[in-house]
Amino acid sequence: MNHFIQKTFQLKDPNITIDMDRVEEQHYKGRLSLFYFGTLTYVPKACECCGIVNDAYQVVKNGTRHSRLTLASITGLPAYLNLAKQRFKCKTCGQSFTAKTSFVDPHCFISKRVTQMIMDRxxxxxxxxxxxxxxxxxxxxxxxxxxxxxxxxRIRPTSSLPEHLCFDEFKSVKSVKAAMSFIYCDAINHQVVDVVEDRKAGSLKNYFIRYDLAVRRQVKSVTIDMYEPYIQVIHRWFPNADIIMDPFHLIQALNRELSQYRVQFMNTIRTKDRRLYNKLKRYWKLIQKNPNDLKATTYHRFPLFDWLTNTQGIVDYLLAQDTQLKATYQIVHQLGDAYRTNNWPRFESTLIQAKQLQLPAGLRRVLRSFKKYQTYIHNTFSYPGLTNGPIEGINNKIKVLKRTAYGYRNYSHFRDRILLMTRLYVPQTNKKDQATTYAA
Missing domain, CATH: 1.10.1200 (Non-ribosomal Peptide Synthetase Peptidyl Carrier Protein; Chain A)
Known part of the structure; x- marks a missing residue:
């Protein structure tokens, strides 16, 4: 039975003996709790105070000291171990000390198993x-x-950095002057490297300057959104890194402009042609949908249409109502299809073709940004497996944590929690991703 209890409590210290005949139920801190009793004793090899070897019984037993240790819950009830620790006295130096155990850390009354449970949760x-x-x-x-x-x-400046990084930011806490904090992770195994209080170029400079140039030269690529200070930091502090524009933000910018112009066109015909307005409002998802997923062969009835048609026919009908909507639709989906097929020449030629078309001001602004960052977007096609998707998922988890905890006031506590959530366990990466080689 003693062996069974030791296995239950994960007591790997053979010097602890559990009293198998004494288990008490007591109300402690307002809850019914289980109390177990045990003793800790052994023959010390030497005095912990003066170091004299205990070969001639120089160290003798000198009473006990009782400690109440917190254990893991048993059958849903709090459990505690009242441990009588042996006290020793050295005849040579006259000082006393208490028996030590690996079951708890020194000067601690919480078992290591409970500490592991706290870190896991x-x-x-x-x-x-x-x-x-x-x-x-x-x-x-x-x-x-x-x-x-x-x-x-916490990562040390002397340690190495991953070869492929992802940069992003998240909403910080009120104790921080800046609104957004900076976070970056390994683009391959999706493990967070570190968190910085501010995402401004000056703060990032003071952070990355701590790393040796040889360490920063090891970074081959950095995936970012279209945030200008990140580009300046990468050029200055990561001389060998290729800048990759996150494809999600590229496609999101295109789809957003397509949706905004559709709404703009709908508002112009709201009172003039109510039936067309309702059709544009009801079938907006078909306009945003990948044209390759539309069906052009199966005909049946759709609401608001008086004839048999299909999804491809609905899109063709809606686009025929406005030439600018049709041009916007074609450019947006041509650029999106070029990325999905990893066809950079087609993407580049579509950007050139768009200059000859009458497009909305919002889409022209997005295309000017694409032209400005054309070199970095080309790197997106050269590194098809690297995106900011992993770090966006981490940021979402951080938002959920803040909402669950009703916010954080202290930045250092918040940062510690983020590091523990993202770095305590090494994530399991896909072997296919590890084997992928990226062209420079």
């Missing part, structure tokens, strides 16, 4: 108060464990 989207309730400790204890664990995960 800290990787999930849970508030610190909920973690404290689950592990039957105080919120301050949870915060201390998170801080200690995060301190071991």
């Amino acid at each position: 800290a990787t999930r989207v849970m508030s610190e108060v909920d973690i404290a309730k689950d592990t039957h400790v105080s919120p301050n204890t949870v915060r201390r464990v998170i801080h200690q664990a995060a301190a071991t995960l």
Whole structure:
């Protein structure tokens, strides 16, 4: 039975003996709890104070000291171990010391198993108060464990950087002067490298200057959105890195302009042609949809249409009502299809073709940005497997964490929690992704 209890409590210290005949149920901190009792004793090899070897019984037993250790929950009830630790006294120096155990850290009354449970729950989207309730400790204890664990995960400037990085930002806390904080991760294994308080160029300069030039030269690519300060930082501090424009933001910008012009055209005919207005409003998803996914063979009835048609026919009818809407539709989907097929010459020729067409002001502005960042967009086609998708997912998890915790006031606590959520466990990457080689 003693062996069974030791396995249950994960007691790997053979010097601890559990009293199998004594288990008490007591109300502690307002809850029914289980109390177990045990002793810790052994023969020390030497005095911990003066270091004299205990070969002639120089160290003798000198009473016990009782400690109440917090254990993991058992059958849903809080569990504690009242441990009687052996006290020793050295005859040579006259000083006393207490027996040590690997079951808990020095000067700590929480078992290592409970500490591991706190760190494990800290990787999930849970508030610190909920973690404290689950592990039957105080919120301050949870915060201390998170801080200690995060301190071991912080990257040092002397360490190496991943070859492929992703840059992005997220809404920061109120204690930070800047509205957005900077975060970057490994583009291959999706593990967060670090978090910086501010995303401005000056703050990023002060951060990345700590790394040696040899370390920064190892970075081969950085994936970003179209945020100008990131481009300046990469050119200055990562001389060998190719800048990759995130394809999601490129396609999102195109689709947004297509949707905005459709709404603009709808508003001009709202009172003139109500039936056409309703059709544009009802079938807006077909206009945004990939033309290759539209059906042109199967005919049946659709609401608002008085004749048999199909999805391709609906789109053709709506586009025929306005030449500028049709031109916008063609340019947007041609650029999108060029990216999906990884056809850079077609993407480049479409940008040139767009100059000859009458397009909305919003789409012309987006295409001017594409022309300005054409070199970086070309890198997007050269590195088809690298996107900002992983870091966007991490940012979403950070937003959910803030909402679950009802916000954070302290930036350092928030940063520690982010590092623990994203760096405690090494993510399992796809072997196919690891084997992929990217052309320069």
